Amino acid sequence: MADARPVGVFDSGLGGLTVVRELLQKLPGESLVYLGDTARVPYGTKSSDTVVRYSLSCARFLLRHDVKMIMVACNTASAAALEALETRLTVPVLGAVGPGARAAATHSRGGHIGVFGTSGTVRSEAYVRAIRALRPDAAVAAVACPLLVPLAEEGWIEGDVPRLVIRRYMDELCALDPAIDTLVLGCTHYPVLRAPIAAVASEVLGREVAVVDSATAMASDAQARLGEMGLLGESGAPGGARFFFTDRAQTREVGRRFLGAPLGSVEETDLDPS
Amino acid sequence: MADARPVGVFDSGLGGLTVVRELLQKLPGESLVYLGDTARVPYGTKSSDTVVRYSLSCARFLLRHDVKMIMVACNTASAAALEALETRLTVPVLGAVGPGARAAATHSRGGHIGVFGTSGTVRSEAYVRAIRALRPDAAVAAVACPLLVPLAEEGWIEGDVPRLVIRRYMDELCALDPAIDTLVLGCTHYPVLRAPIAAVASEVLGREVAVVDSATAMASDAQARLGEMGLLGESGAPGGARFFFTDRAQTREVGRRFLGAPLGSVEETDLDPS
Numbered sequence: 286m287a288d289a290r291p292v293g294v295f296d297s298g299l300g301g302l303t304v305v306r307e308l309l310q311k312l313p314g315e316s317l318v319y320l321g322d323t324a325r326v327p328y329g330t331k332s333s334d335t336v337v338r339y340s341l342s343c344a345r346f347l348l349r350h351d352v353k354m355i356m357v358a359c360n361t362a363s364a365a366a367l368e369a370l371e372t373r374l375t376v377p378v379l380g381a382v383g384p385g386a387r388a389a390a391t392h393s394r395g396g397h398i399g400v401f402g403t404s405g406t407v408r409s410e411a412y413v414r415a416i417r418a419l420r421p422d423a424a425v426a427a428v429a430c431p432l433l434v435p436l437a438e439e440g441w442i443e444g445d446v447p448r449l450v451i452r453r454y455m456d457e458l459c460a461l462d463p464a465i466d467t468l469v470l471g472c473t474h475y476p477v478l479r480a481p482i483a484a485v486a487s488e489v490l491g492r493e494v495a496v497v498d499s500a501t502a503m504a505s506d507a508q509a510r511l512g513e514m515g516l517l518g519e520s521g522a523p524g525g526a527r528f529f530f531t532d533r534a535q536t537r538e539v540g541r542r543f544l545g546a547p548l549g550s551v552e553e554t555d556l557d558p559s
Numbered sequence: 560m561a562d563a564r565p566v567g568v569f570d571s572g573l574g575g576l577t578v579v580r581e582l583l584q585k586l587p588g589e590s591l592v593y594l595g596d597t598a599r600v601p602y603g604t605k606s607s608d609t610v611v612r613y614s615l616s617c618a619r620f621l622l623r624h625d626v627k628m629i630m631v632a633c634n635t636a637s638a639a640a641l642e643a644l645e646t647r648l649t650v651p652v653l654g655a656v657g658p659g660a661r662a663a664a665t666h667s668r669g670g671h672i673g674v675f676g677t678s679g680t681v682r683s684e685a686y687v688r689a690i691r692a693l694r695p696d697a698a699v700a701a702v703a704c705p706l707l708v709p710l711a712e713e714g715w716i717e718g719d720v721p722r723l724v725i726r727r728y729m730d731e732l733c734a735l736d737p738a739i740d741t742l743v744l745g746c747t748h749y750p751v752l753r754a755p756i757a758a759v760a761s762e763v764l765g766r767e768v769a770v771v772d773s774a775t776a777m778a779s780d781a782q783a784r785l786g787e788m789g790l791l792g793e794s795g796a797p798g799g800a801r802f803f804f805t806d807r808a809q810t811r812e813v814g815r816r817f818l819g820a821p822l823g824s825v826e827e828t829d830l831d832p833s
Binding site: 323324325326330331332335404405431432434435436438439441445446449450453531532533534535 | 597598599600604605606609678679705706708709710712713715719720723724727805806807808809
């Protein structure tokens with residue numbers, strides 16, 4: 286009773302490939318269809334109305350590929366549009382915020398949780414609500430980190446520049462709550478900066494800080510959810526991924542950094558012809 | 560015979576407000592209609608096909624406001640779409656690259672000209688062609704500087720982070736041509752970083768470097784062009800500007816940094832309903 290339909294994943298751009306990377310490892314038998322809305326990236330600086338509109342058009346594209354589940358790899362889109370997507374779609378929808386929040390709530394010893402995210406994600410307070418729903422005693426402090434996306438895309442992940450930028454955001458977080466014991470990387474771009482973020486976190490906060498990211502958490506949740514719903518693909522099937530982008534520029538060079546491997550074939554698509 | 564119709568200015572987002580700032584000073588009697596495509600910003604990382612499509616939809620919006628001239632404040636859009644706009648529109652179109660190139664060709668003593676721009680602008684080689692057309696002996700070296708836009712938008716214009724980021728791009732430029740005597744700020748975001756860019760330029764290159772920006776050059780060219788064509792507004796007329804954005808988020812806080820003054824009223828518009 287295996288379900289051979291693909292799993293659909295969409296993101297504002299290339300960051301969501303960190304989720305695909307985890308999925309390929311965890312669910313090698315599943316076929317994946319990835320859509321990066323690179324013609325309109327980033328979502329993180331835009332209003333929630335705009336993000337909802339863009340997310341619905343991404344989801345419609347994936348449904349045309351007969352997907353059995355839609356994963357919203359973009360934290361900003363998850364924060365703004367998950368409810369709108371769940372209301373309108375008949376396939377299950379998995380966001381990034383829920384899995385990230387659950388991982389943080391589970392990992393945190395003292396319940397002092399920090400969140401790094403885009404302006405849109407932080408403004409939405411989606412992580413604060415999701416973590417408190419799981420752990421009502423938790424103290425959650427969130428900081429918007431707009432420079433981290435271009436640093437990650439440029440591959441500037443070592444040296445003084447990323448260290449000083451991260452340091453500035455970490456000081457801001459520490460000023461909000463100096464007792465932070467767990468940090469959520471609440472944007473799919475950030476895992477490539479995981480090492481310098483973890484290093485600066487323990488330097489500024491003076492203790493070991495658990496760093497959790499939504500990409501890893503999403504892959505685990507997808508596996509569990511597909512299993513529960515009887516939607517897993519055939520084990521031992523070939524799997525693999527198709528990659529669609531609304532704009533092809535830089536997808537290969539930059540995408541490779543997030544996927545951790547070359548992308549193979551890359552297809553361009555126009556979501557809103559005008 | 561004054562022409563009271565407004566001048567239209569469009570940009571991918573908020574950076575073009577540096578052009579409005581110059582226009583308000585130089586042409587206080589003109590009415591301006593500004594459109595920032597903040598729902599799809601930035602253009603600088605996207606392919607030229609996408610940028611042409613977006614630019615045409617921006618121009619169509621301005622034409623609905625009966626503008627007498629269209630200024631393309633975004634260097635990326637100028638580099639990719641100026642020809643397409645000139646071919647399709649009956650009003651005069653003024654780009655950012657031409658005025659910036661002319662200012663550089665005029666200022667440079669030794670003919671060694673550097674350009675900082677977005678990936679799209681640098682990839683297009685529009686500045687190289689425009690400067691060489693005016694000064695065939697010039698040596699032009701261009702470097703893409705993706706981190707400068709978010710630094711400018713965040714207002715991180717002082718201290719170690721901008722200095723180190725600029726230093727990295729300047730080292731790259733110096734490796735291409737150590738004899739640079741003039742630097743073009745080929746993106747409307749960059750003028751707010753003018754002081755640290757000028758400081759790092761003379762530090763790295765070991766001499767005084769003339770820094771020219773397309774915003775100032777565009778305002779001078781607009782004045783000349785309107786005069787030549789008999790399209791100037793009534794002198795002593797009230798003038799002023801209307802500001803439209805495709806996404807309202809952050810327009811006030813960030814826009815203020817580029818305009819150098821509060822924006823007054825801000826209107827939202829949807830260019831491509833879907």
